[in-house]
Amino acid sequence: MSHLGHRAARLALEADGYLFHGGRADFAADCRRYDELVAAGWLVLRFTYEQVLSDPDWVIATIRRALAQRLLTN
Secondary structure (H helix, E strand, O other): OEEEEEOOOOEEEEEEOHHHHOOHHHHHHHHHHHHHHHHOOOEEEEEEHHHHHHOHHHHHHHHHHHHHHHHHHO
């Protein structure tokens, strides 16, 4: 999994591969990280690697909409 974000907008981006969550411990760690970010006021957008590769225009448009919304309200 890879992740990046925009601190000022508190927007986190994650790209998940299916195999990354192969075990309970990996899945639990991912859920914990997600919940901690949300509890701290972050919006987390999660995309699959397949979405990033097969529909990058939708991924970019979704990120832009979320970023614009977050910057207007922060």
